[in-house]
Amino acid sequence: MAQKSKMDDRFAALLALLMGIGLFGAGAWNLKSNYDFAHHAVAAVGTVISVDSFRDSKNTEKFRPTFSLIDPSGAQITTRTSLYAPGYDYAVGEQVDILYNPDDPGEMRIDSWLYQWGVWIVMLIVGTSGLVFSVVILRHYLKTQARRGAA
DSSP: OHHHHHHHHHHHHHHHHHHHHHHHHHHHHHHHHHHHHHHHOOOEEEEEEEEEEEEEETEEEEEEEEEEOOOOOOOEEEEEOOOOOOGOOOOTTTTEEEEEEEEEEEEEEEOOHIIIIIIHHHHHHHHHHHHHHHHHHHHHHHHHHHHHHHH
């Protein structure tokens, strides 16, 4: 029975460590990517000209809006989000604050704190929690091993 507990502790610690590293890494990489994007992006108000939608495997409807906007030089640009998301359910004609790359207008994001930063910050928090959890499990495992060795 003691052998099974030892394996369970090591497996749980390894799983938590791998998940923590993965989530922390993805969150950090995306925060850095969004930070870089935000520093060279241009803010604009886009008018929704169409919205594509589909239902995923869980029957959740997701949306991908297309925007028209006028850049600082007066040229009209058409761009759309790179992702489908449930929160992108905008009405045609609705005006939305967006950020876009002036060198590549196809690279754009909805100018929303939640979509720009919130999701990735949550990933960092969950990833950090996984890392802390793995350390707690490993400490417990090592203390248990030390007690067994001393006995």
